[in-house]
Amino acid sequence: MIGPLTQVFRALVFVLIGLILCGIIFEFAGYSAWLMFQSIAEGAFLSARAWQNSLRWALPLFLTATGVVISFRCGFFNIGAQGQFYMGAIAATFVVDGLTGYPPALVIPLTFLAGIVGGAVWALWPGLLRVRSGTDEVITTLMGNFLAGLFLVYVTSGPLKDPSGTGQAASSRPVEAIYRIGAANSLSPAIIAICVLVGIGAWVLVNRTSFGVLSSLAGRNPIMVVWQGARLSRLGLAGFVLGGALAGLAGTIEVMGPIGRLSSGMLPTHGFTAILIALVANLSILATAFVSVFFGGLAAAGLYLPVLAGLPAAAIDIINAAIALFITARAWPKRLTNLFRSRRSAA
């Protein structure tokens, strides 16, 4: 048993170790690490405009990360958030594109429903394979990510192609302004409201319901859950589907809100970042909200760096990757702990 303060402290230490590794890489590549971190902080948090951008990126990440938290807590390693995010976005775009002309009061709810179902279905099949046949969910969800990525390329250059599009990346027609729930790259009250609702709902689900108790038990000791008489497979499937549904919701929000259209290869690191957020937050919903803001800030800085600071955006990918490398660490090297222990006993 580890106290919450120790958990926070340890997450911070491993994030710090990741950042030090990044600093070393930046210096080796010939950039000033200090300048790099300073510019990232400027792009993420050091102005009102930066905060607004950070929150814009943090909100969808928070939704997907909440889904990852729920499915990880059930004890299933669903790393397919990216694919589920894409499938949600694709399903939403099909509906909003097909129903153009109908009143927004009808179209918007249907679009959200389609997005949520799209994400959930893309999580359902790996879940079913897992609980029915024992097929490892790491591989199926990973393959699912690639399949969804290819499907995205296919629909944006085929069925949903914008005929007037001339950009490098194929994309769908922009969503009509009356159906949008947020203007381009800005914060919208509707999206904030959805995130707050989902956050509260997920917190209650995880901390105050029998599902939450059983699922976190299932994550720790599946045999015990079976002995308690709970259906492990049903619990796991629910975790998969909820995770997929939230990722799909995030995809819908990106299409209907800040981005406003579906484009091939959009936000390719969204799912990975969401998994990272869930792990840094140690699978707690409350912590996920705070950690999302940090990673949302990094995402905002990724857009700020090349334009305003003249530094490569790859720096953000490196920071995310370095944090991923260390964040699941659960021990210190023995020699190091021995060193501290001998010091303490000497004193």
Next chain:
Amino acid sequence: MEDAIVAILRSGTPLVYVTLAGVLAQRAGIWHLGLEGLMIIGACSAVLGVVQTGSLVVGLGIGIALCVLASALLWFVIEKLRANPIIAGLGLTGLGLGGTDLAVQAIYGSQASVNAPYGLPRLGPAFGAFGVLSVLVVLMPLVVFAVWVLVRRSRWGLQLTACGEHPFAARSVGVSPSRMRLYALCLGGVLCALGGAELSMGSLQIFAYGMTAGRGFMAFAAVIFGAANPLGATAAAFFFAIVQALGIRAQILFGDKVPHDLLLALPYIATVIGIWISGRLRGGAKAATSFGELRDY
């Protein structure tokens, strides 16, 4: 026909080298999702090394050194810090993709790709249509055989397999699973560097950002598909290469009727079906992760 074989060998060889690296790690009990990152580090350093120093040997040497270093880092994080191998591996992949992008931008500015003045040595016109194949393609069967002997016919291979399947048993006869994993990962690092070099220098002589395009993950799928057997995994890697080559050919033959992207999806679908069937046959695969590792209670 000859052209088809050449095309398959060219696209299959980088995959085979990386797959063999994945086999070694899998045997040692590590799910290696850092293959993609190691591969692109190998591809990038081969091209940058040649452009900057003018020597192919130096380029390959830097690639191998960096890949071994990165593998050792992955080992340290997994074994010494007890991190989750899957997340740490994905982190390594991210570091490789981001790091090579950063390196190219640091040296060449915002340039999309780097051309090398020359590539790996080729067989030459004396071999007809096969003359365009590089030495690494020719060496590939030997490497596959060597890894097969190492894994299936040597004492070291048996110890390695024991470390993956039953670390406690390995430990009880005086084999350190941790150390065996270090050896397996570092050897895999060398193979990934070679696979990456073949990708960037074998036929194209160019490095472009993200040019591995998921091949590392495809190699991982081949490892699982081939049940971590060097020969089986090599066959799986070639199966993927053939499907890709077919996809390109079908596009030429049928044009728009068969969407190219959906054909590219075939290897992934094949992997899912393969894992599903093998899981059913074995009666339930064992889970990769235990969840106590991910969260402290």
